[in-house]
Amino acid sequence: MKYVTSIGKKEFMIEIVDEHQVVVDDTPYAVDFDSVSGQPVYSLLLDGQSYESYVYPSEDGWQVLLHGTLYTFTVEDEREKRLRASLGSRIAEWGEYHLKAPMPGLVVALPVTDGQQVEKGDVLLILESMKMQNELKAPRAGTVSRLRVGVGDSVEQRQTLLSVL
């Protein structure tokens, strides 16, 4: 299977031939790849060179933490890439944004009101968790709508708090 794996503008053409061989931009490598006791920690032996890294799925793609550096990749097979090319660019800039609680906690301040215009980076809500007050900020400009929580509410992880249209 052939994949296009990209980070920023840089692309790697990676073909997975079988369990023991990959070809990266026309260079073949012998691989031995396994997760360590079923965890998202992976051990890679690449032509005998040993690497270990964490891999997490995220909204932006695959996050790989290797030697103290975090890389975020999108991995697409050729069909997906063609599909996306025909659709045009990402939609995140104009879609609805739903602010979700990144962790359980207590809403200690809500500096915005329903219908308020916000700029990118404005504080939408302050969530207290682990004794720290965490500012949750707007990822882009828009209008605050559907406030679902109030000051003093306890919220669960991933609970939707409000939306920015």
Add this chain to the structure above:
Amino acid sequence: MFSKVLIANRGEIAVRIIRACRELGMQTVAVFSDADRQALHVRYADEAYLLGPAPSRESYLRAERIIEIARKSGAGAIHPGYGFLAERADFAQACLDAGLAFIGPKPSSIAAMGDKAVARATVARAGVPVVPGTEGEGSLRDDELLALGPEIGFPLLIKATAGGGGKGMREVHDLQEMPSLLHAARREAEASFGDGNVYLEKLVEGARHIEFQILADTHGNVVHLGERECSLQRRHQKLLEECPSPFINDNEEMRQLMGSVAVRAAQAVGYVNAGTIEFLVDKDKNYYFLEMNTRLQVEHPVTEMATGVDIVKEQIRIARGRQLRYDQESIHLNGWAIECRINAEDPYNNFLPSTGQITHSLLPTGPGVRVDSGVYPGFEISPYYDSLISKLIVWGETRAEAILRMRRSLEEYRIVGVRTNIPFHQNLMDSHRFMGGQFDTRFVEERFSMEAAEEGKSTIPEIAAIIATLVAHQQTQRAAHIIQRGERDTSNWKWISRWERMQR
């Protein structure tokens, strides 16, 4: 004389204290909240008793209940650790009233030093230099503080009178933003310490945070165990500590001078047990008393590694009325120790706390490495307490060796299930300014970013790309497999057999 100790704390510090008790042959009593039934301190202690629901207010801050458990279990002493009830004079007094030894200072010293305004006034009288601020003014109202702000001069700090660890602290750059910051600081102070009082202090720019560990027995002997460098902080939370400080290093004269000032500050309040005098040191090596922490510090292990003194065991001996086993001449700093605080925080996402179950953990080991941890695989990091998972401490003959050893240990350390700030420490270890000892308390926030740190590194994106692709590929294969299996589940044979059963 007591031989059973109740530890009124949780997490790594409770485990640390249990270890000291064990080595001294003492029985241990743990207390825990609903969230900590499975915690390591509960598993390690000889006895353990439930305090109540997870929130601190209903568990670890319930002084009366803790004293009652001590009585019932026959514990003769209480060790408060740090945080929670550690710096509450009323709790220390209540322990004494109940006939229990409090492993810490006298209630009067906690009161004198715990109220930071009183502390500054007290040490100033003893001839110890202090940072300009509203020290000794008592509790002031907002309008009084707003009037005093311009007098002290901006930038300044709002600090919680009962505070510590950066909670209830705000930095103010002008009078306009001061009212809202006062409000926020009071709210946070009230939530963290049950006391909303705050005071103002001039912000010393380019400052280093250097503190001295002292030990004092009940026979009037006081020694200092040298300094700790604690300048690497974020939002006034310490992230990394060293002993000795690269700023003092082999300037033995400065060390002994500051150390004797620290001893004098402790004597000013008739201090007993372990304590820490924090100083701000400016670039011209002027030093100012900042505050005294009347408890065991999170970062005490670096001093233990460099001096060889087991501070927690010394605390217990002092509480048992023993004489200090050391005089000042017998205390020497040997080699170099560094501690990294491993927090459940995502350094790539603005250090947002991360909660969840630790599914896998592999600790660094080998020469010169110590890990003080309160977690294990399967343990749940809850949102109720602070985000400290463990402390990674290394010792080296020189600072250079300690840094290389820390790099090696950080690379070995694996924690899966929650995000940690290990990559932050890795980048810090690679930073030239850190290696050169060129940093102040603003370094992490103002001159250090994860992106910039990673930009300059010789990276291996190709390897990372291969790993990402292999994982994505595995997932695709697995997904396809599940669908195929699903198809088999609804195979024609199954339908026939169901149909046959219906016909019977």
